[in-house]
Amino acid sequence: MALGPDLVTGRSLVRSLTVRGGEEDARAALTRWAATAAQVRAGRHSDPGIAVADLLDRWLIAPHGWRPSTLAGYTSTVKALSADALGTRRAAAVTPQVLRAGMRVWTTIGVGSATIASRVRCLRSAFTWAYREGVLDAPPLRGMRGPATGPTRLHAPVETVRRILERATAEVEAARAASRTAGSAEAEVHRAEQVLLLARLAADTGARRGELAALQFGDLDGEVLTISRGTSNEIVGPTKSGRSRRLTLGAGAADLWRTSVAAWRDRATHDTETNPAAFGPWLFSTRPDHTVRLSTSCLGRWFIDLAARAGHPDVTLHRLRHTVATVLVGQGDLLQAQHRLGHRDASTTLRIYSHALPLTDADAAAAIDRLYR
Numbered sequence: 001m002a003l004g005p006d007l008v009t010g011r012s013l014v015r016s017l018t019v020r021g022g023e024e025d026a027r028a029a030l031t032r033w034a035a036t037a038a039q040v041r042a043g044r045h046s047d048p049g050i051a052v053a054d055l056l057d058r059w060l061i062a063p064h065g066w067r068p069s070t071l072a073g074y075t076s077t078v079k080a081l082s083a084d085a086l087g088t089r090r091a092a093a094v095t096p097q098v099l100r101a102g103m104r105v106w107t108t109i110g111v112g113s114a115t116i117a118s119r120v121r122c123l124r125s126a127f128t129w130a131y132r133e134g135v136l137d138a139p140p141l142r143g144m145r146g147p148a149t150g151p152t153r154l155h156a157p158v159e160t161v162r163r164i165l166e167r168a169t170a171e172v173e174a175a176r177a178a179s180r181t182a183g184s185a186e187a188e189v190h191r192a193e194q195v196l197l198l199a200r201l202a203a204d205t206g207a208r209r210g211e212l213a214a215l216q217f218g219d220l221d222g223e224v225l226t227i228s229r230g231t232s233n234e235i236v237g238p239t240k241s242g243r244s245r246r247l248t249l250g251a252g253a254a255d256l257w258r259t260s261v262a263a264w265r266d267r268a269t270h271d272t273e274t275n276p277a278a279f280g281p282w283l284f285s286t287r288p289d290h291t292v293r294l295s296t297s298c299l300g301r302w303f304i305d306l307a308a309r310a311g312h313p314d315v316t317l318h319r320l321r322h323t324v325a326t327v328l329v330g331q332g333d334l335l336q337a338q339h340r341l342g343h344r345d346a347s348t349t350l351r352i353y354s355h356a357l358p359l360t361d362a363d364a365a366a367a368i369d370r371l372y373r
Helices: 023-043 052-061 068-083 096-108 113-132 158-182 186-205 209-213 251-270 296-309 317-330 334-341 346-356 362-371
Strands: 002-005 012-014 224-227 230-232 235-237 245-248
Touching (some): 068 230, 158 186, 158 296, 158 317, 186 209, 186 251, 209 230, 296 317, 317 346, 334 346
């Protein structure tokens, strides 16, 4: 008699009993045991007939402690899955074979690989939660591996980053020259200086876009930058890993930060519409008094526009993060790369950037080469 899966191991619980008597006695015992098994399953509040769409709705509104951006992403994915034919199926019947068939259909109709991977992650997470909460008697996707990972994280070559920084520097000089001539272009100077500092900090620290958008003036002490905040769906909170980290900036980046901030404060002091005492805390802002934080999306657009003007429209702010990681891992500084990028574990850094590890088999190659000479 199958009693359902064990709550700890997930293995099916089976009870084997011997009945003394005839066939009638055996059938009566089987009826009693079946009723007992049903009571056990009912005690776990299981709902074996629940549809995928209904299960996803229950999962979405349950308390999880997600970041705002995670909730927004899952909400979008749940909406797509609920509208799909898969949403009408019983959740318990969505086996790995069924889901793989659905993935093939999604690929045929042009759904991207990243979107398919996010749908699979969403379903696996929801089914695991449903099993843990007793909604399902067993996780139907147990043992199924997710879609193949995407291509290698594409970094921006160092020479490309240099050209982007050179373009940003030239734009600052041009904006300052225009301001001295026309006397009315301070807003353009302010933005150009911020774009230069943004590009330099991204190239130096490898910080996430949300971490850069949440930087404040007080985060730099000498040449040590403390990254303790990040944005999630434009809401400022802890960093993605939930932990703060302290990074040493290069001398050039630290000097650029200090001279830029000094110039911005000086302009705010001479601006008759700005109260110097009300100068805000945010490093990046569209306002001269820096009282309002620049949105994360706007920060990204500023850099994309800069890269396009430098002749590299394919370079995003996040690719500079990959450049920092690739350079450090390529030098064998795996732990430094982990710390600078803010990964919880070095295994994450190794898994993503293993392609950049320096080759150490030159002696072996030379030995084998000598054999065939």
